[in-house]
Amino acid sequence: MTAADRAPRTRIDTPGRRALRQLLKNKPAVISAWLLIALVLVAIFAPQLAPQHYAAGELSANFAKPSARFPLGADFLGRDLLSRLVYGTRISLSVAVLGAFFAFAIGLVYGVVSGYFGGRLDNAMMRVVDILYAFPGLLFIILLMVAFKTGFGGGTIENPVIREIGRFDAKLGGVFLIIVGISLTSWVGMARLTRGMALSLRHSEFITAAKALGASDRRVIGRHLVPAVVGPLLVQVTLSIPSFIATEAFLSFIGIGATPPTPSWGTMIAEGFSSMRSHPHLAIYPGLALALVMLAFNFLGDGLRDALDPHSR
Amino acid sequence: MVTIAIRRILALFPVLFVISIVTFLLMHSVPGSPFATEDKPLPPQIKANLDAYYGLDRPLVTQYLSYMGNVLRGDLGPSYLQRNRTVNDIIRQHLPPSAVLGMLALGVALALGVPIGVLSAVKQNTALDYLGMFVAIAGVSVPAMTLGPLLIWGFALELGWLPVARWGTWQQAVLPSITLGLGSAAILARLTRASMLQTIHQDFIRTARSKGLSEQRVITKHALRNALVPVITVIGPLFAALVTGSMVVEQIFAIPGLGRYFVDSVASRDYPVIMGTTLLYAVVLVLSNLVVDLSYNLIDPRMRLEDSA
Numbered sequence: 001m002t003a004a005d006r007a008p009r010t011r012i013d014t015p016g017r018r019a020l021r022q023l024l025k026n027k028p029a030v031i032s033a034w035l036l037i038a039l040v041l042v043a044i045f046a047p048q049l050a051p052q053h054y055a056a057g058e059l060s061a062n063f064a065k066p067s068a069r070f071p072l073g074a075d076f077l078g079r080d081l082l083s084r085l086v087y088g089t090r091i092s093l094s095v096a097v098l099g100a101f102f103a104f105a106i107g108l109v110y111g112v113v114s115g116y117f118g119g120r121l122d123n124a125m126m127r128v129v130d131i132l133y134a135f136p137g138l139l140f141i142i143l144l145m146v147a148f149k150t151g152f153g154g155g156t157i158e159n160p161v162i163r164e165i166g167r168f169d170a171k172l173g174g175v176f177l178i179i180v181g182i183s184l185t186s187w188v189g190m191a192r193l194t195r196g197m198a199l200s201l202r203h204s205e206f207i208t209a210a211k212a213l214g215a216s217d218r219r220v221i222g223r224h225l226v227p228a229v230v231g232p233l234l235v236q237v238t239l240s241i242p243s244f245i246a247t248e249a250f251l252s253f254i255g256i257g258a259t260p261p262t263p264s265w266g267t268m269i270a271e272g273f274s275s276m277r278s279h280p281h282l283a284i285y286p287g288l289a290l291a292l293v294m295l296a297f298n299f300l301g302d303g304l305r306d307a308l309d310p311h312s313r
Numbered sequence: 314m315v316t317i318a319i320r321r322i323l324a325l326f327p328v329l330f331v332i333s334i335v336t337f338l339l340m341h342s343v344p345g346s347p348f349a350t351e352d353k354p355l356p357p358q359i360k361a362n363l364d365a366y367y368g369l370d371r372p373l374v375t376q377y378l379s380y381m382g383n384v385l386r387g388d389l390g391p392s393y394l395q396r397n398r399t400v401n402d403i404i405r406q407h408l409p410p411s412a413v414l415g416m417l418a419l420g421v422a423l424a425l426g427v428p429i430g431v432l433s434a435v436k437q438n439t440a441l442d443y444l445g446m447f448v449a450i451a452g453v454s455v456p457a458m459t460l461g462p463l464l465i466w467g468f469a470l471e472l473g474w475l476p477v478a479r480w481g482t483w484q485q486a487v488l489p490s491i492t493l494g495l496g497s498a499a500i501l502a503r504l505t506r507a508s509m510l511q512t513i514h515q516d517f518i519r520t521a522r523s524k525g526l527s528e529q530r531v532i533t534k535h536a537l538r539n540a541l542v543p544v545i546t547v548i549g550p551l552f553a554a555l556v557t558g559s560m561v562v563e564q565i566f567a568i569p570g571l572g573r574y575f576v577d578s579v580a581s582r583d584y585p586v587i588m589g590t591t592l593l594y595a596v597v598l599v600l601s602n603l604v605v606d607l608s609y610n611l612i613d614p615r616m617r618l619e620d621s622a
Contacts, residue, residue, distance in 0.1 A: 028447070028450075130324075130328075131327060131328050131331050134325075134328040134332075134595075134598075134599050134602070135328070135331070135332055135335070135595070136332075136557070136591075136594055136595055136598050138558075139336075139591050139594055139595065140335070142579060143335075143336060143339040143340065143587070143591070144339065146339070146340075146579050146582070146587075147339045147340070242453070242454060246456045249456065249458055250456075250458070250560075250561060253458055253561060253564075254560065254561075254564065254576045254579075255580065256579065256580070266458065269458045269459075269462065272462075273462060273565065276462060276465060276466070276470075276477075277470065277477075280462065280465075280466040280470060283462040284459075284462050284463060284466060287456075287458055287459030287460075287462055287463065288459060290456060290458065290459055291454055291455045291456065291459040294454040294455075294456065295450070295451060295454035295455075298450050298453060298454045299450060302450060
């Protein structure tokens, strides 16, 4: 610690603080942020909040009407809908948070290295990205699910590695492979974005100045380049979170995502949909929960973008 | 221009090659045989016969090469599950509903998205603009899984105006087209607004205004034409995304399209169908991206200058 660090801080109007102030002025973004914080708490304290366990069903109470015992009614196996919705936040939010983390981390490192060093390394790294970028992400994830998931009828898996991965995934309710699939596909776009920014900043004055002062590559990247590219990357990652959530729900909806009885909202919509005519609410409530979370992330991302880039409005 | 086009088209081949290899390898690491079911394992002799018949006992490389050789000749092979149908038959039968649905959804997207985007831009920073963009964000955030059941519940079950599901009449096409198209409408609205705002602040618009043209004429004749350039270029990929991305909608509305068939064949490990459909989807998506790049060059002469510079 130096003397400067200990001195009383004066309120300097840093770009970060300015952006935060701008963000706090954006009502939809602020409301969304609070909502998401609340939902994270719901996810963490799901066992305390949910009236029942998500897999606890009473067959005699199937399709029960909303009552004190089943606040939103019960599903086709007599499981409490509210409890399953509460537990379902865990799946959606963990996919959101982990998917965003890996997209951000891999994309940042890959993009900064490629853009900063340039030349032949950049060329090689971007060739890889171009090919991956053209690969339809959702198709890849579907194939990955099918390849690793056990329990698709028929035979046992001979390859021990694949079998163990499948088992691990099953233990986590089928979420592990979804996150792997999303992480493997989502970083590509982020790497492209970061690389573009790094490339254009590489010869800017402040980088040249830092180099002229004798800063090492590590220091230039860590202290100057990364802070300059983090903002737009963060916006992009936040705005992709809804698509991660939608991907998980989609996979679970078509039956290759979360394994029952794990309460994914996508699974719940698919299950509820089969009794659409008699009990439409069983498909509609999880659908609304899904849309609400996606909406919140979109508003937050939009607010972040306006705050970090005033020109966009 | 021609050189760029040729270079871009040649660049597609490594991409498609990688896609085909990855798909092939993933398909063949799938556990179990496509011929056995959970409760009825095949006698080893029959399984060996079936594997020999479909060439599944040969080395992977040989299988891949012979498969790709056939694909290049336009033959995607037989379906393992429906023994009397080829993958070509299946695609021929199930692609048209998906294509029609995609086209209708694109129509919905254009009819809603472009006007909302233009209005928002012209009335920038007014209540109307905020409302339009609020609706647009809401539109991207509501997935088909939410919207489909809601529409069915409201318009089919409660009001009884439209049929719940199936495919064939125009009434049956209304709800799925809206369900599929609304997200794209929202994307188009935001794109149109952004592009319109950029155009409105350019010199030639000021010139048009200073000539004394009416505001309506400035917007429709001068601004809109230029602002629609990016919109036109995304129509291709948007259509591709709608056709290949209709799995949920086809599932919900029981439409016999390729997306629904693809999902079924994934669950039943019908390798050739999965391979064929994946390749088809990949080609469609990759080509549509190419179309954007090239159409920019065609529509906007300024891009050509930038290319040669």
